[in-house]
Each structure stands twice: as C-alpha cells, then as structure tokens.
Amino acid sequence: MIQQIYPSVAHPYRYELNKDLQFAAAHYVPADAAGKCSRMHGHTYFVNVTIAGDELNAEGFLVNFAEIKQLIHDRFDHSVLNEHEAYFQDDDPDRYPTTEIVARTIAEIVQDGLDRSDNKPRCVQVFLRETPTSYVVYRPQAGRTR
Numbered sequence: 001m002i003q004q005i006y007p008s009v010a011h012p013y014r015y016e017l018n019k020d021l022q023f024a025a026a027h028y029v030p031a032d033a034a035g036k037c038s039r040m041h042g043h044t045y046f047v048n049v050t051i052a053g054d055e056l057n058a059e060g061f062l063v064n065f066a067e068i069k070q071l072i073h074d075r076f077d078h079s080v081l082n083e084h085e086a087y088f089q090d091d092d093p094d095r096y097p098t099t100e101i102v103a104r105t106i107a108e109i110v111q112d113g114l115d116r117s118d119n120k121p122r123c124v125q126v127f128l129r130e131t132p133t134s135y136v137v138y139r140p141q142a143g144r145t146r
C-alpha cells in the first residue's frame with residue numbers, strides 16, 4: 001500500500017477516521033473524445049475514504065475499517081467498472097466511470113452503508129488515485145445527495 005499525505009477536509013465533527021484501500025479494475029470511457037481512454041484498459045485504483053461523526057457505535061467505532069473495505073474492494077476488485085450497471089452506464093455521461101464519477105460513486109456507496117448504522121457518521125471525502133500521476137478528490141456537500 002502506498003503511504004501518502006492526503007488533502008484534509010474541513011468538518012465540524014469530533015472524530016475522523018481514514019481508510020486506505022485498493023482495487024484492480026478495468027474500464028473505458030465511452031466517448032470518442034476520451035482518446036486512448038475510450039479503449040478498455042486497467043488500473044490499480046488507490047482509495048482513501050474519510051469518515052467523520054460525533055458518536056461512536058456499540059463497539060467504540062465510528063465504523064469498522066473492515067466494513068469500508070468490504071463495501072468497495074469486494075464490489076469492484078477484478079471487475080470491469082462499465083459492467084456495474086447499477087452505478088455506471090455507457091449512454092449517460094454523468095454515469096461514465098471517469099475518475100471523478102468513480103470517486104463520487106464510492107462516496108455514495110459508503111454513505112449508503114453508513115446510513116444503516118445507529119451512530120450515522122458521514123463520508124466527508126474520497127481521494128481516488130487512478131494512475132501514478134492522476135487523482136481526484138470528491139467531497140459530498142452536506143444536504144445534497146450529489
């Protein structure tokens with residue numbers, strides 16, 4: 001696992017946790033203007049998820065680190081992102097598996113998982129590195145689903 005410093009996110013909560021994870025996946029950006037990215041290719045994606053909240057659960061966790069890995073790694077590792085039709089669609093540019101939209105999708109999946117917990121923490125940032133030279137930071141806005 002690459003160890004690196006991530007950008008910090010401002011939030012009002014007492015606790016913050018960060019989980020690093022990675023997954024290998026193939027994708028293509030289904031637009032001719034995307035050039036070489038419109039052809040199927042693969043990446044090892046590096047992800048940092050930031051979760052914050054004021055309350056801990058019965059185990060003394062904001063959320064179990066392992067649950068974050070399960071939500072993302074177990075879903076996307078060794079898969080073709082474009083084939084996850086619940087998240088990505090070739091006929092809708094707002095559903096292409098670009099770095100930006102994959103980062104947003106990870107935030108949405110994690111928040112859906114957190115919403116099922118009693119202590120209701122928030123996913124406040126997703127850092128997604130697609131290549132050694134390219135990454136995106138996505139920060140959900142409070143009160144907005146996207």
Ligand SMILES: Nc1nc2c(c(=O)[nH]1)N=C([C@H](O)[C@H](O)COP(=O)(O)OP(=O)(O)OP(=O)(O)O)CN2
Nearest residue numbers: 029036037038043097098099100130131132133134
């Ligand atoms: N804003 C975005 N731009 C690009 C995306 C994207 O998701 N969002 N994706 C790609 C390609 O899919 C590609 O995987 C990454 O592109 P790039 O960083 O250009 O990759 P290189 O390794 O060729 O970059 P170097 O600078 O030569 O290392 C393209 N753009």
Ligand SMILES: [Zn+2]
Nearest residue numbers: 027037041043
């Ligand atoms: Zn790519």
